[in-house]
Amino acid sequence: MVQGGRVFEGTVPLRQLERLRDLLASAEGDAVYRVEFGIDEFDVEFVDIRVDTGLPLVCQRTMNVFVQPCSISQRLGLLRDEREENALPEGYEPLLVTDGQLHIKDVLEDELILALPLVPLSPGAPLEQVPVTAGSAPEDGQSPNPFAALGQLKSSRH
Template sequence: MSANTPEMLDAWRMVAARRSFEGRLPLSAMTRLRDLLVDTEGEARFQIEFDHDSLQVPYVELRIDAELPLTCQRSLQRFLLPVSIVQRLGLVRDEADEAALPPEYEALLVPEDGMLRLAELVEDELVLSVPVVPMSPGSEAVEREWPAQEEELAKASPFAALSSLKKN
């Protein structure tokens, strides 16, 4: 993480102070994300802003930009998936408070001590952005029919042996 960005922050103090941070986090430092990537070359750039909205809902807004190295499942080649995330997380103390959040907010359950790890917030959002089946934007789907030979069809038919008995 960047030298000027603290590793852990008190969420409630940051909201009261309306603080914001920005930094860079190497992909190699994200252990959960690492398993989804081809390699760990590169970094994620992030901005985190703590505040409360007009309804006095405390939130943290994340802006993350990264290029994730993935394997295309069509071509099996490495490609970089550009990721640009803007996510507003409503800070809640209890799961019951989640229902009171505006619809455009995702809930973030803050631990009792109020401490949040910035690297974990960034990594969580990047893990969620990885597609289930990664495909390079330039790759084309293989849409071709491969007709079976008549010999194969005859062998595959369970009635092929009966047709030979009928001819005799």
């Protein structure tokens, strides 16, 4: 595929991406992809990956399901040995291919998992207000000393 500069395009249903599916609110939808293999001017074998989809996630503020747009464009340098990683040009992410085979679906799934937000928040979700209780902040504007209570305990023991 690398020597021939092969290009693959298509769609994959999210429900077929088993590891990703478990992280989503639902497995509805498709990921549209384009994968191109080649060799660059530095003789580095690479695969360019482009993926566009919407990921159904649960907003951690509202607990409602929303669709997070996801667009990935990544160039992966194909490595046969981990020691080759330092030779990759800037802008390449390493992809270890020890057996000479690459499963496109697995690579697409890996990239989508990496694109997931740590804390999903739907756009426009209301910010939660932290209630302020009377007497919680000193009137002089200085922050309270978190160790003041320990000092009181120490002086009461003597």
